[in-house]
Amino acid sequence: MEPIIALENVSFSYKINETHEVSVLKDVSFSIFPGEYVAIIGHNGSGKSTLSKHLNGLLTPGSGDVWVRGHNTKDASRKLDIRKAVGMVFQHPDNQIVATIVEEDVAFGLENIGVPREEMKQKIDEALEVVKMSEFRKRPPHHLSGGQKQRVAIAGVLAMQPDCIVFDESTSMLDTFGRNEVLQVMRKMNTMGMTIITVTHRMSEAAEADRIIVVEDGKIVMDGKPRDIFKHKEVLMELQLDIPAVSQIAEMVHIQIPNFSKELIQEEELINEIKRVSKARSGEVV
Amino acid sequence: MRGKPIIEIENLFHTYMKGTPMEHVALKGTNMVVNEGECIAIIGHTGSGKSTLIQHFNGLIRPDSGKVIIDGIDLSKKRIDIKALRRNVGLVFQNPEDQIFEKLIGDDISYGPFKLGLPIKEVRERVKWAMNMVGLNFEEMKDRQTFALSGGQKRKVALAGILALKPKILVLDEPTAGLDPKSRNELLDKIKSLNKIENLTVIFVSHNMEEVAYLADRVYVMANGKDVLSGTPIDIFTDKEKLQRYQIGTPETVQALYRLKDLGYNVDTSAFTISEAADEIIKVLTNGEVENHGK
Numbered sequence: 383m384e385p386i387i388a389l390e391n392v393s394f395s396y397k398i399n400e401t402h403e404v405s406v407l408k409d410v411s412f413s414i415f416p417g418e419y420v421a422i423i424g425h426n427g428s429g430k431s432t433l434s435k436h437l438n439g440l441l442t443p444g445s446g447d448v449w450v451r452g453h454n455t456k457d458a459s460r461k462l463d464i465r466k467a468v469g470m471v472f473q474h475p476d477n478q479i480v481a482t483i484v485e486e487d488v489a490f491g492l493e494n495i496g497v498p499r500e501e502m503k504q505k506i507d508e509a510l511e512v513v514k515m516s517e518f519r520k521r522p523p524h525h526l527s528g529g530q531k532q533r534v535a536i537a538g539v540l541a542m543q544p545d546c547i548v549f550d551e552s553t554s555m556l557d558t559f560g561r562n563e564v565l566q567v568m569r570k571m572n573t574m575g576m577t578i579i580t581v582t583h584r585m586s587e588a589a590e591a592d593r594i595i596v597v598e599d600g601k602i603v604m605d606g607k608p609r610d611i612f613k614h615k616e617v618l619m620e621l622q623l624d625i626p627a628v629s630q631i632a633e634m635v636h637i638q639i640p641n642f643s644k645e646l647i648q649e650e651e652l653i654n655e656i657k658r659v660s661k662a663r664s665g666e667v668v
Numbered sequence: 669m670r671g672k673p674i675i676e677i678e679n680l681f682h683t684y685m686k687g688t689p690m691e692h693v694a695l696k697g698t699n700m701v702v703n704e705g706e707c708i709a710i711i712g713h714t715g716s717g718k719s720t721l722i723q724h725f726n727g728l729i730r731p732d733s734g735k736v737i738i739d740g741i742d743l744s745k746k747r748i749d750i751k752a753l754r755r756n757v758g759l760v761f762q763n764p765e766d767q768i769f770e771k772l773i774g775d776d777i778s779y780g781p782f783k784l785g786l787p788i789k790e791v792r793e794r795v796k797w798a799m800n801m802v803g804l805n806f807e808e809m810k811d812r813q814t815f816a817l818s819g820g821q822k823r824k825v826a827l828a829g830i831l832a833l834k835p836k837i838l839v840l841d842e843p844t845a846g847l848d849p850k851s852r853n854e855l856l857d858k859i860k861s862l863n864k865i866e867n868l869t870v871i872f873v874s875h876n877m878e879e880v881a882y883l884a885d886r887v888y889v890m891a892n893g894k895d896v897l898s899g900t901p902i903d904i905f906t907d908k909e910k911l912q913r914y915q916i917g918t919p920e921t922v923q924a925l926y927r928l929k930d931l932g933y934n935v936d937t938s939a940f941t942i943s944e945a946a947d948e949i950i951k952v953l954t955n956g957e958v959e960n961h962g963k
Contacts, residue, residue, distance in 0.1 A: 396816040404816065425848035426820025473819055473846055474763050525684050525692050530714050551819065554845045555762065557875030558917020560714050583848050586920060622850035627878075627920040627942055634946035639953055649924050656928060659953055 384452070385413035386546055386577050387437055387468065391446035394432060394600075406432045408600040409446070416545065419568075419578045421588035421608075424597035425622035433597060434550045434581050438468035451545070466495070469544035471536050473551040478535045484526075485510070485519040488537045495542070509537035512567055532556060536564065546577035554583060565590060585612070585626040589647040596621065612647050628652045671704025674837060674869050675725065680734035682720055694720040696893035697734070702837075707863045707870040709880040709901075712890030713915050718841075718873045719762065721890065725839050725871070726757035739836060755784070758835030762842045762873075764819070764826035773799075773817075773825055774810030780833045791832075798832040801862070803854050819846040824855075831862075838862065840872040844879060856882055877919040881905065881940040889914055902938045921945035928952070 394407040406429045414420060414437075424430040435441040436448050439455035451467045453460035472478055481487035488506045497505065510516045513533035518526065523534055532555060539547055549568065553561045565587065572578045580591065588594050594611045596604035598621050604611055612618070612625045615633075628646055632655070636644035642659050646652050682695040694717045702708050710718050723729040724736050727743055727750050736743040739756050761767055770776035777798055781791040796806045802824040814825060823846055830838070843859065844852040856879055862868045863883075874880050880887060881901045889897035889904065891914045897904065905911070905918050908926065918926070925937045925945060934955070935948045 398813050398816055399811070426846075426851050427818045428848075431818055474765065477765075521692075522685075522690055525690075525694075526715065551846055555842060555875075557711075557714055558877060559915050560875070562917075583846065583852070585849070619850075622848050624849035627945075628924070630942045631921070631924070631946045631949065634943060635949050635953070638950045642953070649920070649927070652924055653927055653931070656933070656949060656953065657931070660933075663953060 383415050385449075386416050386451060387414040388449040389413070389436065389446070390449070392436060392443040392448060393445045394436070394441065394443055396432075406600050407436070407443070410600070410602055411446075412595065412602060412605065414546070414577060414579060416577055417572070417575055419572045419590075419592045420580070421591035421594045422579065422581045422597060423583070423585070423588050423594060423623055428597045428621075429600040430581050430597045431550055434470075434548050434579070437546075437548050437579065438470055439464045440470065462495075466542065467544055468546045468548060469539035469542055470548045470550065471532075471539050471552040473554055478538070479523045479531055482522050482524075483519075484515065484521050484523050484534050487523055487534055488541050491538055491542045505541045505543070506537075509541040512540060512570075513537045514563060533560070533564070536567070540571075544576075546579065547571070549578070549580040549582075551581050551583065553580075553587065561587075585624050586628065586648075589626045589628075596623070608647050609645060613645065673701050674704045674739050675700065675702035675871070676735065676737040677701070677721075677724070678735035680721070680724065680736060681732045682717075682724075682729060683732055684720075686732075694893055695732075698890070698893065698895050700888055700895055700898075702869060702871060704869055705863070705867045707860075707883055707885045708872070709884035709887045710871065710873045710890060711875065711877075711880060711887060711916060716890040717893040718890050720893075722759065722839050722841060722871065722873060725837065726759045727753050728759070755833065756836045757839060758830035758833055758837070759839045760827050760830050760841060760843065762845065764822035767826050767829065768814050768822060771813055771815075772810070773804070773812050773814055774806075776814055776825060777829045777832050780829055784833065794832040794834070795828075798828040801831050801858050802828045803851065803858070804828060820848060820851055823847060824851070827855075835868070837869045837871065840870070842874060842876075843872055844874075844876060852879075859883060875917070877905070877917050877922070878940075881919050881922075889916060901940070905940070906938050908937075 390411055392407055392410045395403040395405045397403045422430050442456050448455040450464045453464055455464055479487050480490055485506055488509055492502045510519055513536050515533045523531055553564050568578050582588055589608045594608050595602055612629050615625050626647055628649055632646040633644045635642045643655050646655055677698055677700040680695050680698040684692045684694055698721055712718050725738055731744050741748055741753050768776050777795045778791050781794050799806045804824050844855055863870045884901055887901055887904045888895050897910055905922050919940050922937055925935045928935050929937055933952045935952055939945045939948045
């Protein structure tokens, strides 16, 4: 299968003053394939946000290449194709909300690519429905709370119907319910075939993905299935990361009750394991 | 024993864009009392009025009606000593971009202390202390440009800028959003020691229930522009009916324990920490065995 995004030996530096620059990405290569659900994790300053901004050409590599649907992100004439293919939702919704009314904000991107009026209305309706913001469509966005604004921003990207959406710490400002809603939306879009890339600090959120990429000091240090990644607790702790609460609980229970699996990463699995062990234990006695 | 009230809010109302078609009532009769030295969490669904409420604490928003008394200053009066108020109440916004404006980190953090008219030596000491408090290395970071920082680092710079003012009351809007697990835990410990050791009054808005459980002495729950519930974290997180009604999340641990309880397991849902939750599960699994022995 052709990758939707491919990074080849990507390096990138920020200039911090006249004489110094900080090298943020160092020879990074990986590919994202259609339909994948990928979480990118790494501590603050590890380079993961810079990395995510390379995925739709917001930043272009100092050296190396990023290919989106076969277009090089350095090729300015392909910018529109690239942005249409890969949408981006940021951490701070204020940075991406432009209009004075919610529905106009969602319409902004569609207007730019010249979508006909009727089609536009339908797309806006659908997008606002998915993020559960329909009742706010006539409200000015600047008086919404952070979580509501974020959902409007997501609707704006959703309405463009890209092949892939990159969420750059997009749930970090949301409350538990807002976050769960967005996570459900992400999962739903993924099962419908959309490629999802999420940059997150919440390990339980990364555990929802099919693949985790761990970034440290501008390099990819781990890349694999969540269950395999979270086996390496010591390495993750050294990288200033963690394992999900569920995994920590499972580990502690396992020490006392050896046949209780320690390799759990999602709440559902924890509940099922408790059911299993509890049944097995009563079985033993009877 | 806690000290005397330092913040008193009574029947507070606030309306945005009053008299326009876009009029929106954000606060509808909120009450709150914070005592000196307390650590208070404000939680609530998005749009419940949390951010509007805390902007009253340092006079960014003045009350439409109702009483707001902050450290003896009555904000409903027309003429107040706003400088004294802002000196005593440090407010850290949700978006660090909103309060970082200097090019270099050191300049940004020292801006406030300079404005207080402090001598340069003291300013330098305060900046050093504040950067240390948030876990930024003074020598390494002071001359770095602020725009090239990651989101989490910006958050630390914004907090350091406020701490350098040495406020009596620290108000934080989502203090750990965007921080990695290690930075988050470090910052929570720092806030805890500022509160417990330096006796700073801390009020924070959070959607992260793990940190509410870890930090707060008391919790206020906001819904629809009003305080609808208050109590200790244990009071709040064990009241399942109210959690449901006001759509309050719980720490991940409590969430899993509630599911077990619903399945008929005899667990204590006030187990917040990871090890408490693990103990509850171990208890259930081993108790089951004992019970069955008896049959």
